[in-house]
Every structure is written in C-alpha cells, then in structure tokens.
Amino acid sequence: MDYRSAFTSALEKVHAEGRYRVFADLKRHRGAFPRATWTRGDGSEAEVIVWCSNDYLGQGQNPVVTEAMKTAIDAAGAGSGGTRNISGTTHYHVELERELADLHQKEAALLFTSGYVSNEASLSTLYKILPGLIVFSDAQNHNSMISGIRAGRGARHVFRHNDLAHLEELLAAADPAAPKVIAFESVYSMDGDMADLRGTVALAKTYGAMTYLDEVHAVGMYGERGGGVAERDGVMADIDIVEGTLGKAFGVMGGYIAADSVIVDAIRSYADGFIFTTSIPPALAAGAAASIRYLKEHNEIRVAHQARAAALKERMLKAGLPVMATSVSHIVPVLVGDAVHCKLISDILLEDHGVYVQPINYPTVPRGTERLRFTPSPAHTDAMMDDLVAALETLWIRCNVQRVGGVAA
Numbered sequence: 001m002d003y004r005s006a007f008t009s010a011l012e013k014v015h016a017e018g019r020y021r022v023f024a025d026l027k028r029h030r031g032a033f034p035r036a037t038w039t040r041g042d043g044s045e046a047e048v049i050v051w052c053s054n055d056y057l058g059q060g061q062n063p064v065v066t067e068a069m070k071t072a073i074d075a076a077g078a079g080s081g082g083t084r085n086i087s088g089t090t091h092y093h094v095e096l097e098r099e100l101a102d103l104h105q106k107e108a109a110l111l112f113t114s115g116y117v118s119n120e121a122s123l124s125t126l127y128k129i130l131p132g133l134i135v136f137s138d139a140q141n142h143n144s145m146i147s148g149i150r151a152g153r154g155a156r157h158v159f160r161h162n163d164l165a166h167l168e169e170l171l172a173a174a175d176p177a178a179p180k181v182i183a184f185e186s187v188y189s190m191d192g193d194m195a196d197l198r199g200t201v202a203l204a205k206t207y208g209a210m211t212y213l214d215e216v217h218a219v220g221m222y223g224e225r226g227g228g229v230a231e232r233d234g235v236m237a238d239i240d241i242v243e244g245t246l247g248k249a250f251g252v253m254g255g256y257i258a259a260d261s262v263i264v265d266a267i268r269s270y271a272d273g274f275i276f277t278t279s280i281p282p283a284l285a286a287g288a289a290a291s292i293r294y295l296k297e298h299n300e301i302r303v304a305h306q307a308r309a310a311a312l313k314e315r316m317l318k319a320g321l322p323v324m325a326t327s328v329s330h331i332v333p334v335l336v337g338d339a340v341h342c343k344l345i346s347d348i349l350l351e352d353h354g355v356y357v358q359p360i361n362y363p364t365v366p367r368g369t370e371r372l373r374f375t376p377s378p379a380h381t382d383a384m385m386d387d388l389v390a391a392l393e394t395l396w397i398r399c400n401v402q403r404v405g406g407v408a409a
C-alpha cells in the first residue's frame with residue numbers, strides 16, 4: 001500500500017472540487033474587536049476587520065468574562081485534572097450547570113466539551129435509553145446532530161427543511177407505539193432562517209414525540225434573558241431537551257444540554273462522549289458562567305445586535321447586493337452562487353480591502369448557493385459597514401456577479 005499517494009490523491013480530489021480550505025491566521029485584538037491582525041503565508045501582516053465571527057456579541061473580549069477566567073486560573077490552576085467522574089467536577093462546573101439550567105428554566109443541565117460533542121453524544125444516547133426510538137430530523141440539521149443520529153444506528157426519518165406538513169406526514173405514518181424524538185434547530189446558521197417552534201411543539205404533542213432543539217445560534221441572543229428563540233416564543237417549557245454552545249454568543253467554549261433532571265441524569269449515565277473525556281478547564285466554566293450571567297441582565301446588547309444586523313442588510317440591499325431573503329435573524333448571507341467566484345471575492349476582500357469573510361462553499365451549503373456569510377456584532381460600526389459595502393460593490397462589478405433582480409453588472 002502506497003499510503004502517501006492515498007493521502008495525496010484525497011487532497012487532490014478536494015482541490016479539484018474547489019473546496020480545499022485555507023484557514024486565515026488571525027490575532028484578534030481584545031478591546032478592539034472586530035479588529036485583528038492577519039498573518040499571510042509569507043509572514044507579512046495586515047490589519048483586518050473580522051466579518052464572520054460567531055462571537056456574535058463580542059463576549060470574548062468582555063472584561064467580565066476575561067477577568068472571571070483569569071481569577072479562576074489563579075485560584076484553581078489550568079486544567080480540570082480528569083473526567084467528570086474522576087476528580088474533574090470542580091465547583092465551577094457545578095455552578096455553570098446551575099446557571100445553564102436557570103437560563104433555560106429547566107431542572108438540570110449537563111456540560112460537554114463542545115456543542116458538537118453535546119449533540120453527537122446526546123442524540124446517540126437517546127437510542128440507548130429509548131429502545132425502538134425513531135428520530136425525525138430536519139434536512140438541514142447540523143453535521144453534529146446527523147452524526148449523533150447515525151451513531152445511534154436506529155430508525156430515522158428526515159423531513160424537508162422547516163416543512164411541518166412533511167414532518168406530520170412522517171409522524172402519522174410511524175408506529176404510534178414507538179418512542180419518537182423531533183430533532184431540529186431554532187436558527188439555521190447558513191440561511192439565517194428560523195424554525196416554527198410553536199408549530200413543531202404542537203405536532204410533538206399530537207403524536208406523542210419528544211422535542212430536541214439545537215439553539216446554538218440563538219442562546220445569548222434571543223429572548224429577554226438570552227434563553228434563545230424558545231424563550232422569545234414562550235415555548236421553553238415545551239422543549240424537552242435544549243442544546244447549546246458556550247463558544248458562540250457566550251464567547252468562550254464548550255457545549256451543553258438542559259432538560260428535566262431525570263433526562264439529564266440518564267444521559268449523564270449513558271453518554272460515552274460525556275463520560276470518557278476530561279472535563280473543560282475551570283477557567284472556561286468560570287468565563288462561561290460570567291458571560292451567561294452578564295447576558296441575562298443585558299438585553300440592550302441583544303437589541304443593539306439585531307439593530308446592527310438590520311442596518312447591514314439595509315445598506316446591502318440599497319446597494320443591490322443579493323442578501324438572501326431566507327434570513328430573518330442576525331445572520332447576513334449574501335449569495336454568490338459559484339465556488340470559484342466566492343473564493344476569489346473573499347481573497348480580494350482580505351488582500352485589498354482589509355475585510356475578512358470566509359467563503360461558504362459545498363459541502364457546507366449546496367452547490368450553486370455558495371455565499372459570503374456576514375455576522376455583524378454590536379462592535380461593527382457604521383463606518384465599517386460603509387467600507388464593507390463599498391468594497392463589495394466594487395467587487396461585484398469586477399467579478400461580474402449577479403445582483404438583485406438578476407442584473408449582471
């Protein structure tokens with residue numbers, strides 16, 4: 001076996017499909033987000049504005065968060081020292097889980113090392129706890145949910161994205177006696193659209209299904225205290241298991257679920273991805289708890305965030321840029337529709353305009369819907385937006401990309 005050539009040809013395939021990924025090497029500047037220094041391959045540097053961070057509210061630079069982390073390191077050291085069962089449950093972990101349970105008005109919460117792991121571990125474990133389980137999964141669910149559902153090796157039905165009529169068809173056709181879970185997201189991060197939480201909850205009640213909701217792109221950002229779209233829509237009590245991340249709006253890292261204590265206790269007891277791994281460092285737990293507490297009390301940040309997203313959408317639409325109409329959230333996707341153009345525009349923005357926005361290509365989104373995905377935060381100023389829109393206008397002409405109404409410049 002020529003191992004080396006197997007790896008080489010795997011890479012060649014990715015290159016040939018135009019989906020080879022190049023990571024931008026960034027130094028973010030605390031206190032000056034969204035500014036960062038970008039280091040090129042040759043070692044030279046340039047100042048850029050980051051337009052695609054999921055640190056949506058800038059909590060990664062909030063002194064309340066960074067000070068809590070420094071204090072925890074000084075008090076408790078660097079790592080946790082073990083799995084949760086074997087010396088890795090510090091008081092910081094316990095307090096954070098209480099904070100999360102309170103955020104979602106649930107009896108309990110359970111921490112994982114990331115949002116990815118929380119979805120994969122929890123969904124696969126539901127199959128162990130509920131023999132004969134059928135999971136009904138939205139077609140656009142995140143890779144981590146799909147991975148967990150596949151790992152469960154049980155029955156699954158995929159319903160068309162946000163199509164409740166199709167979901168109902170599948171629920172009605174399933175064995176009424178079988179345990180059922182509907183797995184979906186509140187905010188879908190590539191299109192910026194949202195699920196109908198009330199409608200989904202109503203179907204779950206009619207057909208005796210549990211609901212599993214990924215609120216990764218909503219926690220901290222929606223609802224009066226940042227409890228997500230379920231809080232905003234008044235359905236928190238009807239969601240059986242809510243899943244979230246500490247790595248996006250909360251600005252730190254880690255993942256979790258929140259639910260009734262019997263559900264959390266069972267997943268805690270059966271989920272390999274929870275049991276057999278070192279717990280997050282105390283400083284992460286302390287920073288996340290401080291961030292959640294802060295955002296519970298500062299709804300004005302959410303108001304400012306929504307206003308910034310609306311301002312950017314308005315400026316772009318005025319300039320005739322094809323903001324995708326799917327977005328009803330803080331995410332601003334702009335359609336390019338071609339992988340090569342998408343990468344090219346992103347490269348020129350970075351090199352010539354100090355704008356960093358990563359191209360979103362297949363397989364993250366379907367071919368033909370390649371896009372730039374902007375995530376304005378409260379720290380993105382009017383002047384930054386004006387510069388961005390001016391740069392995009394120039395590039396749209398230069399690269400001859402379609403504008404709104406199909407007018408190619």
Ligand SMILES: *Cc1c(COP(=O)(O)O)cnc(C)c1O
Binds near residue numbers: 116189214254
């Ligand atoms: C980012 C993401 C995750 C994973 O969360 P991490 O904490 O980054 O691992 C899960 N679900 C969705 C919808 C996501 O976008």
